[in-house]
Amino acid sequence: MESPTTQNEVQFSEAAMAEIRRYISHYPAERKKSAILPVLHIAQAEFGGWVSPQVQEKVAEILDIQPIEVFEVASFYTMFNLKPVGKHVLEVCRTGPCMLRGADGLIEHLENRLGCHVGKTSPDGLFTLKTVECLAACGMGPMLQIREKYYENLDPQKMDQLLNDLSKA
Amino acid sequence: MAKITFDGIEVEVEDGTSILNAARKIGGKIVPPAMCYYKPLAGSGGKCRVCLVKVTQGSAKDPRPMPKLVASCVTPVQDGMVVENTLSPQVLEARKGVVEMLLINHPLDCPVCDQAGECDLQNLSYEHGTSGTRYEEERRTFDKVDIGPLIQLHMTRCILCYRCVYTADQITDKRVHGILGRGDAAEIGTYIENVIDNDFSGNVIDVCPVGALTDKTFRFKNRVWFTKPVDAHRDCPKCSGKVVLWNRGSDVLRVTARKNEYGEVVEFICNECRFDKKEVSDWIIDGPRHIARASVISANHYELPVVNPQIIADLPESTTKELNLLPRPF
């Protein structure tokens, strides 16, 4: 079977390539594979919040490794989205300490507000709702992460405000 | 050199030898089972945990016992070490627990599995399992997939021993399959539909301890114990050409590599020998193969402690009769 990829579809920006080279320089020359997680993060930010098989193949090419080595890694770590996502990915902590402070209620509120279940994207394509495990913010729960930002001590009012702001952005 | 005592028997081995290999040097009933360790594959072992043993004395220098059971396949011996396997009720109990874990997500479809009769898991559960299962939940299932025209993957049966991954890494020049996902959602796969296509790729079938990777060219799929294994060889430019033919009458149903008493391939064979040479005239017969191992096949009986009753119920009566496998209450 032919690989579904046309490699030239996937092109990192010059800024992203510079960042990738910077990371690669952190490891011994023969250990380029070490940069796989940082490079996948850069790729995910660069290509719409997820890493398609084509993007993963490109990462393999950059790091001189077999594509399966990237697939194995990308599917092990939960931060990498292997399917397309909405414009904003809401990652709500569901673990014990946050649950004690009301995470269940927050998740339910979000499902109602967005009209989609956990793991799905809202019908307007704006929000993907994910639950994640403890994000090291337990004292400030309930909380969620959007891209690189944490939003802590949330309640339904604050959540609605945040959703409104994001919808406009 | 290091001298150790294993189940009361002394043995002397090279420094750095694993406890398991020291036990194998003694041989016989005291050797711990191994589902993931595979001597020809570097880095294998440590995962399935069926080879757990108890170290009651760490070494001559530091005689303290080890606090936990250890995986004998990856724990090196120390001079003066004392190890218990069959002598330790704790070990036998823990092993029973591990076998149960290996079986909870296994389909127990042995009566219809190609591997039946030469399956390490079947042997293991026969020797170390308990009867019945306490697992009430739904089992994990996957669809069968063809990884190219020669190999079929039945992931539902996989025990994630990683042997096929190490084989592809170490025997072939380009690995295209691997372990995807994690935890109990981990699976063997190629991610992008891909063909395992390489002169030596067929060896993944031989290293698989269960019926998860099977030979698609295996003709008239048959219970292994109705076939007659013979050693044979041919002059092969790619590999040693030393194989086992599994015949029925004058038909070659299947070709595999030769394995030692621990189920380990002695010499990996190429795909041409395995998949393309299906005539007896392709081969020079060396003589009958002796299955040295105490396996279900060599013991020539087939009684599993745990079999999914639904699967037996679904079999045609002729098969259950032939296999002497009438449904039993569990």
Next chain:
Amino acid sequence: MGLKILTEHINVPGIDTLETYRKLGGYRSVEKALKTMTPDEVVEEVKKSGLRGRGGAGFPTGLKWSFLAKPEGKPRYLVCNADESEPGTFKDRVLMEKIPHALIEGMITSSYALGARTSYIYIRGELMFVLRILEKAIAECYAAGLLGENILGSGYSLDLHVHPGGGAYICGEETALLESLEGKRGNPRNKPPFPAVWGLYGCPTVVNNVESIATVPWIVNNTGEEYAKIGVGRSTGTKLISAGGHINNPGVYEIELGLPVEEFLFSDEYCGGIWKGRKFKAIVAGGSSVPILPGELFLKTAEGTPRLMTYESLSEGGFVSGTMLGSGGFIVMDDTTCIVRNTWNFSRFYHHESCGQCSPCREGTGWMEKILHRLEHGHGHMHDIDLLVNVSKQIEGNTICPLGDAAAWPVASAVRHFRDEFEWHVKHPEKATAAGAVYSGAEDLAFA
């Protein structure tokens, strides 16, 4: 107010900059160690301090350092474990976010002691914003000659890099962390060999927690002997506690080890007592992996001795009636908490985070979660409770890495201390699944 070694200046504006940090005495330990001490002398001070690893296991840091193999011709590495993912724990994040230089100073001084020329900080990928704070601080250090070639003219050179993870609790386990840093799946390694001999890229490596490393500068500046005077017995020094759950003042607190737990939990200086005027039901005191304790067994041991915040005092009573200090993550539960639900939640966490390499953990964590899910949702049977404990025993001690134990202990201890509550779920499924319903004591069972 107890002594603050790590957090004294945490609220000083600008403490995240090199200028302010140095003005307040930062990087003195680098000057002192690199210019006036041999690496072995630094190791010796850390040994004398009695500092114990703050990542959870509490292994003496100086001793760990002294095990580092030093073969010719191989580099040695120091890797900081900033993967902080143990539920209930958020101290490392707060420290790095607020005072990034505290960790960096510790990394330089510790790397010097261990003879590392390249060191890494492995930070969980979700904390990308903290990674950026650290990278900014590291850039400041390179510019100021505190990193790179010939640091402060001492002849010692060090490169320091931050490496993001990708979302996997198991990468906090030190050998999984090293695999991950090598660009692989986070599968823990079989030990031996230990990282001190075979670590990153097959070279001798020390892995230490953020807090452990950040403590080293104070020890170098003030001597190990002085550090050892703080605390009680073998629990020396101060410790960061992440306090969360049902308390009035959640947050990170630096305490002197030896503080009475009652004071920590109830005084306004720290947790400020149980929120909403409710009663104290239970606590998980060292991050989610340690055994849960009912409130009264936490405040006082089974013998009635008031407990102290020390490794020894919290573990008094062993698995029967004690727990562990672990990573210092306090998860406090009030009397409206459903223990079954909480246990199910934790066990879902371990199921989700198992790397899947070894069969008891891969299969057993999922099995436990399913049984607990059944119990919590009113479909459980009485025999499920014993089955649960039995499955946990089949995992415990039989796995490659301690995640298996970490999954087993919370379950076994919850059943040990709150069995009646599990039974109540079986006997009264309709009550147990009603919104907000919580088992409130033995009288509930009397009507069974």
